[in-house]
Amino acid sequence: MAEQQLSFEKPITELKNKINELKAFTEEKGIDLSGEIEKLEGRLEQLEKDIYGNLNPWERVQIARHSKRPTTLDYIDRIFTNFIEFHGDRLYGEDKAIVGGIGKFEGKPVTVIGHQRGKDTKENIKRNFGMPHPEGYRKALRLMKQADKFNRPIICFIDTKGADPGIESEERGQSEAIARNLLEMSGLRVPILCIVIGEGGSGGALALGVGDKIFMLENSTYSVISPEGAAALLWKDSSLAKRAAETMKITAPDLLELGLIDEMIPEVRGGAHRNVDKQATEIKKMIGISLDELGKIPNETLVLKRYEKFKKIGEINHVNDAIVMK
């Protein structure tokens, strides 16, 4: 099976092919090349460290968009037990771009909600490429309110290019659906964890993102507009997306540095798709620590702290500061 290869991974792939060739040669001809192979494997190790340890923002964007990147359901399977998916917003329909339901995390009841992409064209069409309609957000809100009623923590997986841009979404109030979630999530009395696992695209991502803790996988992104969109607006040229990805500060390390997220969850070398089980374990660890921590905070305090958390986000100058600066 040919795996999607990213351009910056080319040297790694080439070296891997070389090693495989030598191995095949050893078997076929019975000539011992193990010394040579060992040397190359050492070089591969170093090369992987160099390349994956120094990813630039655009390379991270490519990993975040990798066709094999694990999705919400991949993680739900590995992190929670007894999971039952629930459907529908009770108002209009069922949106497959958002999945949600209840289950157990280390024996304790939780509600889990997340954007759901597909991994191939057929599944992507079914899931609308992970871009929810208003009914998706309203389903999510319904499940969150249910969690609030039964005092279950909520775990949200964020993974969308953005909310669906289409006629029907506008007709059914995409803006209102997103806005309502922002308002309601800020007032829920149960712990809310938000984990960006792929792309966190704008309001469509934030609609599942008003939580007590915001985490990002190392190679995920969170942005107000896609790099392509930003480049088109700023420089009238969407091919400058690479530059936009750097300027816009959309990667986990950048956002951690800016204090906009709480933690960065380390990724398996080369990206989460390389070892989904191992990646799930990392996420699980973080969920465990956070739920313990938040579980000790009384419900009312939780709401207040969440408000304060978002209230303090923003960078502001005053007219007088500006004069002093000059």
Added chain:
Amino acid sequence: MIRDIFSKKKKYATIPSEQAKQEVPEGLMTKCPKCKTILYTKELKKINMVCEGCSHHHSITAYERIGLTLDEGSFVEFDQDMIAKDPLNFPSYLEKSKLDREKTNLNEAVVTGEGTIYSIPTVIGVMDSRFRMGSMGSVVGEKIARAIERAIEGEKPFILFSASGGARMQEGVFSLMQMAKTSAALNQLHENGQLFISIMTHPTTGGVSASFASLGDINLAEPGALIGFAGRRIIEQTIRQKLPDDFQTAEFLLEHGQLDKVVSRHEMKETLGNILEIHYPHFQTREGI
């Protein structure tokens, strides 16, 4: 006693002179983009910048809006000195903000404060689309959240006129998070039992429409205003067909159940006064309608 508080504020009422200073040189005549009628700007201002021929609602400045909405001399501004910072070191962002400050005589894309409407005290926010397209960055988010907090403290209603292209790209995720901040503040206002009236004016789109603008207890809009989540071009590209002309207008939203009412600018103050009177009867001092 209450009267004293209001009369004291009169010295802050700089609205008419300010707008006169900055607006006159811009153009003696204004052409209506809809029916192409050309009118003296001065005459147009007398009729609230609403075209006589076709009722097209021209954009107005934040201070003009305040002048049309609040009782004369009642406005006191909050946080006027806040200006944009540049958290991402975004190329030419501060220069552009500075140019907009000079062009508009505003420090940012929203003006907040308090005043009275038919003597009923209210906290108010008015966005101005001339400043960076009315986009919401940290300052806009913070000013709105603070205004909401003042409404909570003073047990007053909150009225907000939106006019914005959405989140401010140059502040990246800081902008995005202002959507959460303002919405969370509104949740506090709701918990406190105060009224929020959102009035969407042209344009109210993107991150602003997907946060506070859609969260009114009562959502109003001006006729013909463009209101929507996704940009028209993006939708057309996605669905590969042309959209109808009235798509994402105030009337379109009303038809689809997204608005309580479309209100002409001429009737806006009266309508707000009526709604306030029903919610805050203890403040009622107006002499009937």
